[in-house]
Amino acid sequence: MKTILVGIKRAVDYNVRVRVKSDGTGVETDGVKMSINPFDEIALEEALRLKEAGRTEEVVVISVGPSEAQQQLRTGLAMGADRAILIESDDAPQPLTLARAFLKLVEKENAGLVLLGKQSIDSDNNQTGQMLAALWGRPQATSASGIEVDGDTARVTREVDAGLEVVDIDLPGVITADLRLNTPRYVKLPDIMKAKKKPLETMSLADLGVEAGGDIVSSAFAPPEERSKGVIVEDVAGLVGALKEKGLL
Amino acid sequence: MAKILIIAEHDGSTLNPSAAKSVACAADISDAEIDVLVLAADGESVASQAAEIAGVSRVLVANNAANEPALAVVHAPQVVAAASGYSHVFGPSTTWGKDLMPRVAALLSVNQISDIMAVLGSHEFRRPIYAGNAIVTVTAPAESVVVATVRTASYKSAGGGNSAAVESLELDVELPTHTRFVELQSGSSDRPDLQTAARVVSGGRALGSAEDFEIIYKLADKLGAGVGASRAAVDAGYVPNEMQVGQTGKIIAPELYVAIGISGAIQHLTGIKDAGTIVAINKDSEAPIFEVADIGLVADLFDAVPELEAKL
Ligand SMILES: Cc1cc2nc3c(=O)[nH]c(=O)nc-3n(C[C@H](O)[C@H](O)[C@H](O)COP(=O)(O)OP(=O)(O)OC[C@H]3O[C@@H](n4cnc5c(N)ncnc54)[C@H](O)[C@@H]3O)c2cc1C
Numbered sequence: 399m400k401t402i403l404v405g406i407k408r409a410v411d412y413n414v415r416v417r418v419k420s421d422g423t424g425v426e427t428d429g430v431k432m433s434i435n436p437f438d439e440i441a442l443e444e445a446l447r448l449k450e451a452g453r454t455e456e457v458v459v460i461s462v463g464p465s466e467a468q469q470q471l472r473t474g475l476a477m478g479a480d481r482a483i484l485i486e487s488d489d490a491p492q493p494l495t496l497a498r499a500f501l502k503l504v505e506k507e508n509a510g511l512v513l514l515g516k517q518s519i520d521s522d523n524n525q526t527g528q529m530l531a532a533l534w535g536r537p538q539a540t541s542a543s544g545i546e547v548d549g550d551t552a553r554v555t556r557e558v559d560a561g562l563e564v565v566d567i568d569l570p571g572v573i574t575a576d577l578r579l580n581t582p583r584y585v586k587l588p589d590i591m592k593a594k595k596k597p598l599e600t601m602s603l604a605d606l607g608v609e610a611g612g613d614i615v616s617s618a619f620a621p622p623e624e625r626s627k628g629v630i631v632e633d634v635a636g637l638v639g640a641l642k643e644k645g646l647l
Numbered sequence: 648m649a650k651i652l653i654i655a656e657h658d659g660s661t662l663n664p665s666a667a668k669s670v671a672c673a674a675d676i677s678d679a680e681i682d683v684l685v686l687a688a689d690g691e692s693v694a695s696q697a698a699e700i701a702g703v704s705r706v707l708v709a710n711n712a713a714n715e716p717a718l719a720v721v722h723a724p725q726v727v728a729a730a731s732g733y734s735h736v737f738g739p740s741t742t743w744g745k746d747l748m749p750r751v752a753a754l755l756s757v758n759q760i761s762d763i764m765a766v767l768g769s770h771e772f773r774r775p776i777y778a779g780n781a782i783v784t785v786t787a788p789a790e791s792v793v794v795a796t797v798r799t800a801s802y803k804s805a806g807g808g809n810s811a812a813v814e815s816l817e818l819d820v821e822l823p824t825h826t827r828f829v830e831l832q833s834g835s836s837d838r839p840d841l842q843t844a845a846r847v848v849s850g851g852r853a854l855g856s857a858e859d860f861e862i863i864y865k866l867a868d869k870l871g872a873g874v875g876a877s878r879a880a881v882d883a884g885y886v887p888n889e890m891q892v893g894q895t896g897k898i899i900a901p902e903l904y905v906a907i908g909i910s911g912a913i914q915h916l917t918g919i920k921d922a923g924t925i926v927a928i929n930k931d932s933e934a935p936i937f938e939v940a941d942i943g944l945v946a947d948l949f950d951a952v953p954e955l956e957a958k959l
Contacts, residue, residue, distance in 0.1 A: 410777070412914075415780070415913070416777040416778075416780040416781060417780075418780075418781045425776075425777060425780070425781050492758045493749065493758060493759070494752070494753060494756070494757070494758045497753060516895075517895075519777070519778060519894070520776065520777055521776055522761065522762070522775065522776050522777070522778065522894070523749075523759070523761045524745050524749070524761060525749035525752070525758075525759050525761065526749075527749075528719065528746065528747075528748075528749035528750045528753065529749050529750070529752065529753035530753075531720070531750065532723065532749075532750040532751075532753035532754050533753050535823075536825065537720055537823075537825045537826040538719065538720060538746070538750065538826075539826075540719075540742075540745070540746045541742060541745075541746075543888065553829065556742075557742070557888045557889075558742040558743070558831075558889075559741050559742045559743070559842065559889060559897065560658075560831060560833045560889060561831060561832050561833030561834060561887060561888070561889045562831070562832040562833075562887075562888065563828070563830075563831050563832075564828075564829040564830045564831075564832070565718070565826055565827060565828055565829055566826070566827045566829055567825060567826050567827075568825040568826075571825070576895065577878065577882075577895055578881070578882060578888065612756070612757055612758060612788055612791060613758060613788075614758045614760060614785050614786065614787050614788075615785065615786045616783045616784070616785050617783075617784045617785075617786065618783070618784040619781050619782070619783050619784075620781070620782045620783075620784075621780075621781065621782070622775070622779055622780065622781070622782055622920065625920070625925070625939050625941070626941075628925070628937075628939075628940045628941040628942055628943060629941070629942055629943070630932075630937070630943045630944070630945065631942060631943065631944050633944070633946070634944070634946070634951055634954045634955050634958060635958070636944070637926070637928075637942060637944050637951075637955060638955070638958050638959075640942045641903075641924075641926070641942065644924055644941075644942075646902070646903050646924060647959070
């Protein structure tokens, strides 16, 4: 195929302990480390491996987000993507809007495959890939832990509640990455320098003719309920005693 | 009045327990009429199980050989056709529901609410974000259909004893052939199902190997418990993926959860925070798992676990 599109979201780094703002208007993001959403990084790694195996001519990283998302796209270019497209948007667009925007890029770029993370670790929605596939009228293979592309089809292993499900999909289509699909490569310094020269195009949702709307409104944010403090027992006998006390043995 | 359609997960013969939990969530919406949709090859038996769930008005069965094995791309257009006239369409937040429901939502041109953990009103819900580090109140647009998944760990199953009407449904929609099921690789186990077990024992990276993970199974069998694992234990190949508990694995709510050799990373904790009692065995007294454990034992698991098993 000619092009694989990979969606990349700028998200709070997974090591950050996220805190809700005291006034309940959101979570604290000031001065917090931002990274590529880990599932998206895995999606990108898979696309790069497919390119190295001669399955695609190019890999294009795409993102919808604030202008700072250029940093994450540059990281994607440093990992090995050929080009980047940023659709600038101040507020966090919702999955349906993302899917509509991605579909426009799919058509524009004539993509043979779109690889996305199965969910982002901030909004935890797990929707965008399925929505893109629906609007596109094409196959979806979500939560992938294995992908083999063979001409116009892909055999995808999916992590499901019952185990591993294997499906064949006709391309073009959408695949979303799960954690065990691969381990992303480390970016080396010379690659970061090289990435600065790679093309990064910016546009707006309006340029693509996409209107946001029908959004789900988030209002009050609250920290989760704390569990009450437990006890530390001395030994196994103490553990058995504590379990009996709770009526669990 | 709210007209709610619940899409039922099943394996062809048995209704998934998530259906009764989705009904329990739907029943929290005031003045709700709740129907269940069964998409199957031959759904009579599954439909009669669904008809027993308290609070269900009607069970609609759409039979089609293409419905099994279940593929989201095949189910989605049928759900859309069946959803006409409903104000809400709910599925479970299982891997099946997560695959299907966003596809349905997009075909209905609405955003989806993922992982409902509480109902505040017909269009207002609470859901977890940031791996459960924050709980947000969300409101869906008043005029459009609400498509959502239900975080099953937040709900107790609706009761039984009902005998709702079962009706068959003809759905005249074109089904795609671009996606084909090949196989399901599934470790068969006689142990209680992780997602519904009253007790769960999980092992982490500290177990060190598939062979040594045996002591977890032994303890679980003594307790009549299901067995889970941390991501690290799955990644290392000690156990298969379907045993992973956490943000990207299973979200569970057993009465008793025993975490052995698991550090307690936030992504793991989000999967167990609805557990009744959490027990942690870890040799590091500073491990974050002790911050959430109701009963903690600081010990080497290779000493403590066999000793515990022997004492039961
Ligand atoms: C996007 C994302 C999603 C993730 N999703 C999940 C998920 O769904 N589920 C999940 O579990 N993780 C998930 N993780 C991974 C998570 O961050 C942790 O890396 C993982 O949970 C660690 O597993 P562990 O506790 O077994 O291993 P470790 O963190 O290595 O902990 C091992 C523990 O064993 C203890 N120990 C060692 N030897 C002994 C001994 N002999 N006796 C007693 N104790 C001992 C140590 O003190 C330590 O606390 C995710 C990560 C990311 C980035």
